[in-house]
Amino acid sequence: MPSLSSPQPRPNVSEIPRYVAGKPPTVRPGLTSYKLSSNENPYPPLPGVLEAAQAAVAQMNRYPDMGATALYDALAERFEVPAEHLSLATGSVGLIYQLVQAFCDPGDEVVFAWRSFEAYPIAVTAAAATSVRVPVLPDGRHDLDAMAAAITDRTKVVLVCTPNNPTGPAVTQAELDAFLAKVPPHVLVVVDEAYVEFVRMDDAVDGIATYAQHDNVVLTRTFSKAYGLAGFRVGYAVAPADIAGALRAVSLPFGVSTVAQAAAIASLAAEDLLVERVEALVGERARFRDGLLEAGWAIPEAQGNFVWFDLGDRAADFAAAADAVGVTVRPFAGEGVRVSIGETEANDRILTLAREFPH
Known part of the structure; x- marks a missing residue:
């Protein structure tokens, strides 16, 4: 047991679950x-991605573009959103950490389905916030009614993982709209769309349209899955300007590498x-x-x-x-x-x- 006279981390640090x-x-x-x-994506890099990454490696003695200007411009053009509504991080998991850090004080509550993405309770505990886990339904779907009922005066963030990792189902647009109507406007709703490219269902969520209609909705997405850039760690959020700005404010300087930025831009070009x-x-x-x-x-x-x-x-x-x-x-x-x-x-x-x- 460490000596009481030695440096001690915050008590919540010892409670952080281990990512497996x-x-x-x-x-x-x-x-x-x-x-x-x-x-992971079983395919090799998309055409042009390896070449772009190799060219970026030649600049490894230089810091990345901290503003990620070219990647922000490419994403803004691809999704027809203002660049100031975007924020980058090391995968969508990096964005989850930033969201909890930016919006939760110690003891604030974060509501999410369970079983869901195992990084959620890790990020919440690391921020000294409190996880509120709402069991998924027997068919693996989010119980959005129960999640809405779980929101209290201490709730600051709700995480909706769609499709849900690891159980598989996705929420419909009608289900998400009904849920958002029950969420207080000061509670941030994170629609985690790490697997959005794979969704094939009736009434699928239109994340871009949903964020555009709500001041408290943020989308998190990643290049790790469909785009096959898991090893480069780059994800992005789409959110109203003030929320995106808060994410950029707490982001790690130079967090997304030069190689990751170049590979992501090339991947968007190989749509x-x-x-x-x-x-x-x-x-x-x-x-x-x-x-x-x-x-x-x-x-x-x-x-x-x-x-x-x-x-x-x-x-x-x-x-x-x-x-x-x-x-x-x-x-x-x-x-x-x-x-x-x-x-x-x-x-x-x-x-x-x-x-x-x-x-």
């Missing part, structure tokens, strides 16, 4: 291993091929989920680039069985397993396993 990253694949002689544990790749992943997601349903599994609606197995206490056993056939998946102890959509061979191995695994 997806395991890398186990090397097995004679067997190609696959990683389906981190919702046509991006759409083709996303459609291919969506098609593979449908094939994979249909196979699981045919095998008798009750798999929630999947609107991200992953599917959810509600396994309870058998989650670790399923993950171990997947690892034995050369595929790593993401178990959540006592709850379930998330499996990313990856290479066809990897998905087929999980399908074969799922047909044999008790359920």
